[in-house]
Amino acid sequence: MKIKTYIKESYNELVHKVTWPTWKELQNSAVIVMVASIIIALVIFVMDLFFENLMDFIYSLFY
Numbered sequence: 001m002k003i004k005t006y007i008k009e010s011y012n013e014l015v016h017k018v019t020w021p022t023w024k025e026l027q028n029s030a031v032i033v034m035v036a037s038i039i040i041a042l043v044i045f046v047m048d049l050f051f052e053n054l055m056d057f058i059y060s061l062f063y
Helices: 002-017 023-062
Strands: none
Touching: none
């Protein structure tokens, strides 16, 4: 009986109380996430490239 009540209350909340984003808001959010992901990936790439070159330089001094 508790499970049935839980499901009914959950459905009621999802249908009547939750504010769902519009299609346009969802698209805007997706674009923001993609742009942020690309920027973060580029920053990590540049850092990796910098440290790789730094380590190559340091190793070349000793070997």
